[in-house]
Amino acid sequence: MARLNLLEETRYEKLPVTVYPDQYEASKKVANKIKEIILQKQSIGKNAVLGLATGATPVDVYAELVKMHKEDGLSFKNVITFNLDEYYPMQPDSKQSYVAFMDENLFSHIDIKRENIHIPDGTLPKEDIANYCLEYENKIEEMGGIDLQILGIGRTGHIGFNEPGSAPNSGTRLVTLDDLTRRDASRDFGGKENVPTKAITMGIGTIFKAREIILMAWSRKKASIIKKAVEGEISGKVPATYLQLSDNVKFVLDREAASELTRFNTPWLVKDCIWDKNLIKKAVIWLSSEIEKPILKLTDEDYNSHGMAQLATEQGPAYDINIDVFNQLQHSITGWPGGKPNADDSQRPERAEPAHKRSLIFSPHPDDDVISMGGTFIRLVDQGHEVHVAYQTSGNTAVWDTDVLRYIEFTIDFNKSIGQDTQKLKDIYSRMRDFLKTKKPNETDLPEIRDVKAFIRKSEAYAGARYAGLQDTNIHFMALPFYETGKSEKNPVKAIDVELTMELLQEIKPQQVFAAGDFDDPHGTHIVCFRIVLEAMKRLRETEEWTKDCWLWMYRGAWDEFETHDIEMAVPLSPIEVQRKRNAIFQHQSQKDHPVFPGDDQREFWMRAQERNRETAENYHKLGLANYEAMEAFVRWKF
Known part of the structure; x- marks a missing residue:
């Protein structure tokens, strides 16, 4: 009976799908599968041939394999690997190369023989690539074929770098990358303009020859393409749909990636x-x-x-x-995000008491507060609440280099105008210009450049918060250490990040906390910052009585918006309030017109926020409720 129920539940799914609570548990299962193959081959004196993928998806699988090697003695001496792809052109010692990626995440930590590692060569002359690709295919066959091929999936539906239009019988070859694929890679290269336009990839036909295929996907960003790959019609527009033709494939997903499948979305x-x-x-x-x-x-x-x-x-x-x-x-729906004083609050999203609350807004970057909840921010101040804002990171990676020079030039001229010696500033300025002339994509800035970028974002944050009505004493700059690397990839969160957050919470003792809950931020800063806030509040709840009356509200807007059925507090904005919010966002001049990291959405942040707020209001209206100009949406975190 259980089997029949499962078949009924998954009847829209055209290939096997296993869903795990999170990517970590899923990654352990895949790593254990790889371990089984390696040990089974060792037991009969044969090599295990693995097809490997790169990108964020398999990182935890590789970490688990490294752990198995170091703690359990799993040997990789009988393992032969073939990687799916490599950018072209690409030097193997480049930080963005898949050679570097595989060394960093797997090969340099295990006992695999170097001669058993095969990664497409991104340094070849173009005229040699066709023969090289044929040899790559032949080498796989000589080794007995791939026992297990692991795959990720791109938002275009590509597997490997087989972009839309790829044929199901395609072999290893040079391909042109889709614009969306290059945009998704832009973070690693310091801008889309630095991402190679081509790559060498195994073909779909090559992948099909593997005895087993596991495609992994994590996060809600992959949910829509996973639905197409699993439930959609087979089409060259979504190359991953060709996997429906294989009897040897399994999709391994976390709950977020599976969230749009019929059995989860509309059960x-x-x-x-x-x-x-x-x-x-x-x-x-x-x-x-x-x-x-x-x-x-x-x-x-x-x-x-x-x-x-x-x-x-x-x-x-x-x-x-x-x-x-x-x-x-x-x-x-409420016009009183801090609670309406002296009102029956049994049917309202926020409590009536205390009438004047201490509200603490955590902003991952120096502009997320006004972008995502600027109207609510202003309304809380207008309604007499004690509002604080805490900027969790400096945001110093998201400032153009040209802005740095412009601000230093201004400072030199200003100091000169008031009779101050400018020689030291000129020397720093000269070093900056020399560095920026030869700066490589994603290269870490000089400390002085990082400082100036942080100062620019800080001054804009002051301007935005002041416009919302705050006194300087209620504006807090945390500069959490995990972020301060000067690079787009950040350090792991440490105890100090949580401790600094706990100290601020203890100082303010808020009745309301607002934190960014839009985890589609492509750089991952939002979810890291949220987890820090959550951990700090959980620890404080063990000992601090005031925390029992402190509610945590999540906001979105910069990168995404809540689904209507999830919204627990919707704050309507009038046309004038929409304009005030826009003006607060405009204080962040370094992020206007064309921000350094716009993500996939090419609209300016103020435009994204305004249109998302308007869409939320329209969704409510279509359901039969009042027709507001715009709405900011919130979901309460339940401890």
């Missing part, structure tokens, strides 16, 4: 559900959006004809369900 379409309050709310909002009818106009027939007959039968009639969900949405 009522494939099985009977246990209808709790949250699932009912999600389903009714989905139905309203699906058939473009306001919630209060949905009928039993609408439920029955769209896979929700069970809900209508068990919890209905439909109108009663509609009323309940409509009221939940209506109660999430």
